Amino acid sequence: MSCTTYGHPGNGVPFYVLMLLIIEQILNGLQLGVTLFLMSAGLTLIFGIMQVINLAHGSFYMIGAYVGATVTARSGSFLLGLLAALLAAALVGMLVEAIVLRRLYKKDHVDQVLATFGLIMFFNELTRIVWGRQPLFMDVPAWLSGAVEIIPGIPYPSYRIAVIGVGLLVALFLYLMFAHTRIGMQIRAGASNREMAGALGINIKLIYTLVFGLGTLLAGLAGMMAGPILAVEAGMGESILILTFVVIVIGGIGSVRGAFVGALLVGMVDTLGRAFMPAFFRLFLPIAHADGVAASIASMSIYILMAIILVWRPKGLLPAHA
Amino acid sequence: MKKLFMVLVLFILLLPSATWATKPVKIGMVTTLSTKAGYLGEEVRDGFKLAIAQEDGKLGGVPVELLVEDDGRDPGKAKQIADRFMKRDDVKIMTGLIFSNVAIAVVPKVVRSEVLYISPNAGPSALAGKGCNKNYFNVAYQNDNLDEVVGKYVNEAGFKNVYLLAPNYPAGKDHLAGFKRYYKGAIAGEVYTKLGQSDYAPEIAALRAAKPDGVFFFLPGGMGINFIKQFSQAGLNKTIPVFGPAFSFDERLLGAVGAAALGVKNGSQWTHDLDVPANRQFVAAFREAYGRTPTLYASQGYDAARLIGSALKSVEGDVSKLDALRAALRKADFESVRGEFAFAANQHPVQNLYIREVVEDGAGGYTNKTLKAVFTAHSNAYVDACKMD
Numbered sequence: 195m196s197c198t199t200y201g202h203p204g205n206g207v208p209f210y211v212l213m214l215l216i217i218e219q220i221l222n223g224l225q226l227g228v229t230l231f232l233m234s235a236g237l238t239l240i241f242g243i244m245q246v247i248n249l250a251h252g253s254f255y256m257i258g259a260y261v262g263a264t265v266t267a268r269s270g271s272f273l274l275g276l277l278a279a280l281l282a283a284a285l286v287g288m289l290v291e292a293i294v295l296r297r298l299y300k301k302d303h304v305d306q307v308l309a310t311f312g313l314i315m316f317f318n319e320l321t322r323i324v325w326g327r328q329p330l331f332m333d334v335p336a337w338l339s340g341a342v343e344i345i346p347g348i349p350y351p352s353y354r355i356a357v358i359g360v361g362l363l364v365a366l367f368l369y370l371m372f373a374h375t376r377i378g379m380q381i382r383a384g385a386s387n388r389e390m391a392g393a394l395g396i397n398i399k400l401i402y403t404l405v406f407g408l409g410t411l412l413a414g415l416a417g418m419m420a421g422p423i424l425a426v427e428a429g430m431g432e433s434i435l436i437l438t439f440v441v442i443v444i445g446g447i448g449s450v451r452g453a454f455v456g457a458l459l460v461g462m463v464d465t466l467g468r469a470f471m472p473a474f475f476r477l478f479l480p481i482a483h484a485d486g487v488a489a490s491i492a493s494m495s496i497y498i499l500m501a502i503i504l505v506w507r508p509k510g511l512l513p514a515h516a
Numbered sequence: 517m518k519k520l521f522m523v524l525v526l527f528i529l530l531l532p533s534a535t536w537a538t539k540p541v542k543i544g545m546v547t548t549l550s551t552k553a554g555y556l557g558e559e560v561r562d563g564f565k566l567a568i569a570q571e572d573g574k575l576g577g578v579p580v581e582l583l584v585e586d587d588g589r590d591p592g593k594a595k596q597i598a599d600r601f602m603k604r605d606d607v608k609i610m611t612g613l614i615f616s617n618v619a620i621a622v623v624p625k626v627v628r629s630e631v632l633y634i635s636p637n638a639g640p641s642a643l644a645g646k647g648c649n650k651n652y653f654n655v656a657y658q659n660d661n662l663d664e665v666v667g668k669y670v671n672e673a674g675f676k677n678v679y680l681l682a683p684n685y686p687a688g689k690d691h692l693a694g695f696k697r698y699y700k701g702a703i704a705g706e707v708y709t710k711l712g713q714s715d716y717a718p719e720i721a722a723l724r725a726a727k728p729d730g731v732f733f734f735l736p737g738g739m740g741i742n743f744i745k746q747f748s749q750a751g752l753n754k755t756i757p758v759f760g761p762a763f764s765f766d767e768r769l770l771g772a773v774g775a776a777a778l779g780v781k782n783g784s785q786w787t788h789d790l791d792v793p794a795n796r797q798f799v800a801a802f803r804e805a806y807g808r809t810p811t812l813y814a815s816q817g818y819d820a821a822r823l824i825g826s827a828l829k830s831v832e833g834d835v836s837k838l839d840a841l842r843a844a845l846r847k848a849d850f851e852s853v854r855g856e857f858a859f860a861a862n863q864h865p866v867q868n869l870y871i872r873e874v875v876e877d878g879a880g881g882y883t884n885k886t887l888k889a890v891f892t893a894h895s896n897a898y899v900d901a902c903k904m905d
Binding site for chain 1: 549550551552554555558684705706707708709710712714715717718719721722724725737738739741742745746749750751768769771772773774775
């Protein structure tokens with residue numbers, strides 16, 4: 195088989211087509227990045243402010259997707275589903291904070307890991323009991339089902355553009371909230387010195403519950419938006435959770451700005467690596483080998499990125515208490 | 517006191533012989549009921565249980581007791597359960613494993629211990645070729661079978677430039693190899709994705725740029741749902757036909773994929789619409805019992821149970837006659853829901869393989885419709901490598 199029968203980018207494809215493809219892949223990377231941001235913003239807030247390692251963060255993503263899919267299917271309205279998903283994720287989050295996590299603040303990280311790992315299993319089994327073992331169906335709402343040609347010649351799904359838009363809006367909202375509102379200031383105060391903030395009359399307990407609820411609400415939003423693209427199934431949170439942890443380690447634990455930069459970086463590196471690594475390796479390896487090697491290297495790329503960043507900046511790119 | 521003692525001794529002595537006559541044959545089922553793939557084990561188990569229920573707790577007229585345990589898709593855990601079944605429960609017949617990597621870890625030790633294993637799903641090449649064993653039977657398929665049938669169909673339909681996609685793990689490569697065994701055209705790209713990957717946007721963009729005339733993918737479970745949904749959201753399902761083995765198109769997954777899978781042609785050894793008396797009866801009974809349409813996995817569980825029943829009948833439930841039991845299994849003297857069914861020399865099925873299409877079921881859902889048999893009485897590529905004593 196000659197090289198030209200392979201239509202991969204970089205091998206006998208005109209330059210402008212390659213450029214279009216690169217732009218499209220950057221959009222894909224951006225979309226993965228903002229989804230990761232929604233997850234990691236919540237996780238990093240909870241870790242930075244409450245010093246709790248919450249492995250069950252992926253479960254709230256799953257709850258958002260399940261509740262969203264169910265309400266959307268029953269009511270026929272995507273927006274109603276979205277509202278229900280956000281409410282459910284936030285409410286369950288605050289309940290979990292009040293019932294389980296509140297007992298763990300003073301404990302060792304090992305206890306927190308064990309307890310929240312237990313929560314993962316609890317929620318996975320609960321969804322199986324409530325919704326059964328088969329994945330749920332969820333479709334893109336009709337008004338977002340088309341494709342937009344933002345790049346001429348390549349229709350890009352409008353839903354994915356909407357996801358990018360929502361993610362950027364949330365980033366802006368979080369920035370404004372933390373930098374310019376009273377509650378944001380109180381949260382930051384609670385993060386830097388819990389006792390002192392409490393002594394100044396801030397209700398730290400309430401702040402913690404609210405922060406946790408906000409974090410799980412964002413996870414629920416990410417899950418709801420992923421529903422039409424992905425399989426809504428028990429355990430869906432765990433696959434994104436690992437990437438989320440990579441993001442917050444790269445960005446600097448506890449820093450929302452760091453989470454934003456880290457998420458976009460991870461989204462880009464992962465997407466572009468998967469997209470262009472095969473073409474790169476075909477330059478100097480036989481095609482059959484190149485695809486296998488590229489697949490392996492591409493799936494390692496974000497971990498390599500994490501290793502490099504940790505060597506260069508052990509506290510992450512934008513640490514919270516720099 | 518002495519009298520009481522005597523009564524007790526007598527009681528203990530009598531107990532085993534008293535229960536012997538009615539003691540059911542134990543069948544150990546190690547299957548996957550938890551994790552994302554848990555519905556696969558549920559289907560196999562429900563199909564198997566249906567066969568037992570239809571005979572009022574018997575198989576082949578012999579009372580049986582089905583022991584079911586969940587392996588959580590974990591080879592280590594599955595091994596422990598299999599050990600426990602053999603040592604504590606003295607099980608002589610086992611079945612149930614869903615995943616090939618789990619089967620490769622568990623089956624060799626089981627069959628070496630002179631316990632019969634009847635696979636209702638996993639059919640890795642390692643157990644079909646050199647690693648075949650007289651105590652190992654596969655009633656479902658050799659893993660590549662469902663890819664071979666698609667390969668042959670795609671080739672006959674005149675496709676010349678097909679794009680291949682599978683997860684980057686041994687089974688992924690095996691399945692693509694099965695497709696390529698019968699597909700002779702050019703390959704527009706052969707992409708191995710991360711196992712468990714959820715976002716396929718980069719692969720789909722690269723695929724569009726490669727301009728193939730067809731796509732063949734093996735992405736079981738949630739991965740397949742993700743891929744098809746995203747493929748159709750990118751608008752490609754209107755221009756590039758999609759093919760794959762049945763694993764991404766069973767009736768329960770189709771519910772989660774929705775209209776995105778409409779028109780996809782996929783390969784299977786069985787579909788609920790096969791016009792065979794045993795099958796019509798099975799599908800009706802399964803719907804009645806569980807309120808859903810059976811998937812291929814349920815049919816495999818059902819066939820496994822009925823195959824075991826046919827063998828139990830011939831030895832009248834005496835599982836200590838291992839040679840006779842094995843010989844009876846090899847005859848495959850049961851009415852398969854697939855119609856014609858026999859075992860090849862490596863004790864894997866010789867059966868018809870079909871191409872089917874995803875269509876609307878008329879009740880708002882989606883289902884498969886058999887188009888045609890591409891292979892009749894098809895065996896597998898590993899028969900010659902199997903040297904059974």
